[in-house]
Amino acid sequence: MLKKILKLDEDLAKDGPRSSKVHSVAALFDTPDEIIHAAAETSNAGYDKYDVYTPYPVHGMDAAMRMKETVIGKFAFLAGFTGVSLAVAMIGYMSGFDYKNIIGGKPFFNLPASIPIMFELTVLISGLFCVFGMLLLWNKLPQISNPLHDTNFMKYTSSTRFGVAIEASDAQFDVDKVKSFLAGVGGKDIEVVYYPEENIVPQTPIFNRQFIYTLILVAIVTALGTYGAIGKLVNILPFDWMHNQFKVNPQNTSTLFKDGRSMQRPVDGTVARGYMPYEYTGMPDSLVKLLSNPVPMDEKSITRGKKQYNTYCSPCHGYFGAGDSRLNGQFPNPPTLHSKKVREWADGNIYNVMTNGQNTMPSYAKQISRDDRWAIVNYIRVLQRAENAKDTDLP
């Protein structure tokens, strides 16, 4: 195993066999002055497809090579502008439009508070675009297998010396002429660089089909993986020992009871407190009146009845039962509660209207407890007595 790896190591270190196709002719120079001179001469001689290779940027080389200003600065500005616009759009949409929250009584889109993020995104976008633009678009990297790599020439130009390489794609390229030209401008160690055997056509690997397919595959796998992982992570309970306790939960199955229910059903016929079944539904008044009032007519029940009447009944029946509704005609006005009919009704009949409803009047059994309904009956009796007071009632 180890041997295999070591063998592989050796194979990789070896410079692959070269074909006979010429890539360029390269020459080395020793001092910065010499290379500046050589670069200027090469460009004067009308060569086009050549480049100067140095271990570090040499001042004045751009001018010697007659190169144009780079436009990356403008690109960076545009990217920065995109960044700031993106920030404004993002914050404006998110907090000014989609998710409006009042924070400190400030406007939803709060410009001063947005400035830090606007600034950070400007820097981020312009920095990243600049770097990746430089690498991918301008310098056409990655280009791991350029024929110049792993040559004697490159070994020196990346570390101690300077070099010029004139490429075969130049219009006036001719191996011998170029060789003598380079020797004429002071070049040493002149070397003809050939394409490596298997890689005759230089290509940027980022546009390689397989590379792009791999990239797409990786993107899909990562996206799905992240999606799944996030879905799992979001549902992790942080500390679940409050949540999971050793106790019986109502809806869970139980191993203790025969029927497997953890919450046992009540004994048949059990009536919950306050839920006594009402047996007079749909019966004629004559039968309902047999229902007797269990709540005594005393001050306590009348005060209670008054409170409940004013809350639940007065909106339609008026505070004194005269049928003067406060609903402004949005609901049919009820008849007065002082009619002969109601006065002569037994307590059970009034109670029945409240419990079951009557025609358009809905049932109040759900809102008002049984005892309170009887208390209301007592209070209605008080109202009726007050409305139809006899002279003897006066003090």
Add this chain to the structure above:
Amino acid sequence: MAFDSTYTRELPLVDSRSSFAEIDDTVLAPTERKPSKKWFVAFLMANTALLIGAICVGYTLYYGIGMWGNNNPVGWGFDIINFVFWIGIGHAGTLISAILFLFRQKWRTAIARFAEAMTIFAVMTAGIFPILHTGRPWLAGYLLPYPNQNALWVNFTSPLLWDVFAVSTYLTISFVFWGIGLIPDIALMRARAVSGIKKSIYAILSLGWKGSNRDWQNYERVYLILAGLSTPLVLSVHTIVSFDFAVSVIPGWHTTIFPPYFVAGAIFSGFGMVSTCLIILRKVYDMENIITLNHIEKMNKILLATGTMVGYAYGMEFFIAWYSGNPFESFVFINRAFGPYAWAYWIMIACNVGFPQLFWFKKIRRNIGITFVLVLLVNVGMWFERFVIIVTSLHRDFLPASWGMYIPTMYDLGILLGSFGLFFTLLLLFVKVMPSVSLAEIKAVVPGAQPTHHHHSEEH
């Protein structure tokens, strides 16, 4: 110079380019030979610290942040102290690589690469703390505004969110800045590599950089732009970190001096850490003639300047506490200097304001031993500065009924130790596998590296 001549010997560069080879050999030696015993000992120590930290983090994740000393009045403890401390450490790197670059300070080239690496590792270390502090780190994704089923967006008016943007931008930009600086050097390592696996790794990492002038032209421009972008960025990062405090209403935090005060403190602490590490590095890897005594002296001058600025800020805080006439504000400051945490306060004053004043003396600035002790004290002092700001302000605020004390637990201390472990582990790996001095940059500034007679109109 009358001082120890081994430290000040400059490489004989003027003679011929052969001295470039000497630079290459010195700087790349650690990457090309087997690490020494000293390296392994250091690595083991860093790893032990890291492991202790990892165990404490594990406990924290399993049992929750109740394992820490944070309590009701003091809701921010070691977690935030360490966050601010490590972010601050990072600032020196960007200052050296970006701001000094814009000021054309050529001496920066020898230390820039290492300081940048420190920035990245420090920011990575710092980032762990707020994420742990959230209590459920696996939900940290919610810190970013991304469309979610709850139809919620983050609060853009919160300084804590600004922090998320500032710190992540800072980390990203520092990383690409450092990364593009490494490309030419890795290309050189590719050319030098004798082992095949190394060669192919370096080939991929260098992206096939050829050092052609057409590439250099764009490269240099981008480097300049990044330096221009990083300069306001680094100032903004600690400004925003200080907003975490200054935007609140807690006496002792709610002050306008915080942004400049924090930035000065960050640079101060960062230089302290850079010096600490470089003094060791140059000794261990025999780089004394690349990272020279002059570099140490220049850094000491910056330490003196920023330390004095920080001292001014401490004084100004007291002045404003009195001048504002706000009884809560003046109470907090009297409590800082004479209350239960007075010891921390005086450690901070001594290490940050007192001892660095010794750097007024040239003899001390150029004495490696004393410098090393002083920069260690700066690290201690700056950690205590954050402790003082956070703990003393929180533990006694408006209502005496809610006063309390903060005592860190074993887990707090373990995680602090672990953060140093992580930082130094990364740093040691870095000096082992990457050139810790930027070769392309340092070669460009040695005497005789640039043409003698270029026309001034052609300079850019």
